Amino acid sequence: MTSRSWGWPLGVIPLIAVVAAWEITARAGVYSVALFPTPAQTANVFIKDWSLLLRHTEASLARVVVGVGIAFVTAVPLGLLIGRYKTLDRIMDWTIQIFRCFPGIALIPLAIMFFGIGDRPAIILIWLAAFWPLLISTIFGVKNVERTLLSVARAASAPDLLVLRDILLPSALPSILTGFRLAAGAGWLTVVTAEMIAVRSGLGYMILYAQMTFRPDQIVAGIIIIGAFGLLFDQLIRLLRNYFCRWQEGLVLEA
């Protein structure tokens, strides 16, 4: 496990291949470099326009962190309760299945009507996008708790709060963190979409603006940043999981 996580970063191989193919096709004149920049032109954006990139990246990151953060502190406790109490589950099930299917983009007009242009509609949309995968994976994790462990708690007359905190939460944690990975991905996708419509800053806004000013190099640079942060989030959550679920080592194929 450690040798796999910290060994040679084999994941860069396809990335190097893509960049190489990009460079070769650009030199061979397969496409117009006026419409799609070369790797060198794109790299140049990172050097010359770094303050622009930094400003918009910061704006997007802040929204994602806040939106996904709010989703985490609302979805996980609610998921623990729904997973634990059957009646609550029966009350909520249909609603969850309906609401989770609402595409965030369809809610943008409403969000703007209610909250105007700015951070609030974007954060609310991110919260909604991240909320459902977290809620569903928390409920799933709680329901998967080993039956015997609940009998142990009952035989010991353990109070409900202890059961939620010391049994259901840790038992569901691997599943919650999987949901967290999905939620971070969903939040990141949503922020870019929301910024194209509902805000005047952030990577989504930057990309749309670059289209109007005809700067394809900035568009590609923006896309690369989005992808890079997607990877970063994923790796960070994986580290969290390795730390908090270390009791799983040796129990499952991959923690």
Added chain:
Amino acid sequence: MSFINLENITKTYERRAESVLALDNVSFAAELGEFVCLLGVSGCGKSTLLKILAGLESPSGGTATVSGEPLAGPHRDASVVFQEHGLFPWMTVRKNVSFNLKARGVPARDRADIVDKQIETVGLRGFEEKYPHELSGGMRQRVGIARALTTNPKLLLMDEPFGALDAQTRTIMQDELLRVWAFYRSTIVFVTHGIEEAVYLADRIVVMTPRPGRIRRVINVDLPRPRDPTTPQFNEVVRMVLGEIHDDITRLIRA
């Protein structure tokens, strides 16, 4: 009045349209300090009877009392050792052993001494910070027993605790259990389907018969301790018990 009293206990389960009679008019009593084995083939209701004593299930009819008090939920003088140990995989040995005290609201500083003492009793010193999956099957079951002993139970309820162990480890664990019992002198109700195990451990064997679960016969084992399974006297008791459940075993095989 005896320490444990079961009077005319019946238990029916509703499964879809039909109702299954799991226990039919079961009565028996046990004194403080007695070692009782519930023995029978699968489906004889021995585990159900144990769950009723543990307060995890309520009988459909009849009365159950422990220490003269009718059971309504888990009794505070009782502790359960579960089949397959029932340990929390995310807790260290120390935290697992602490759980029952924590469930009773015993503050952390008062728990420490008791927990250390019980870990010592079952011979797990030096393993306090290990996780369950790092332990052998026998050691896990020791953790389960240590946890059950922390509340100083007058009644120890054990549901096929050594069923998953290999023959060698089981023999060792049986001797360990007898040692602990000799020290604490609590009442033990021990569910098993192993005839030799029952004869080796019990003061009295309650032989049960399936469909519906009934008591077929109660056998007093008067052999002096420590018992030697290779003696003719031991084998005579084994043969007598086997005679009681032989029909059930053949019926189970043919079914």
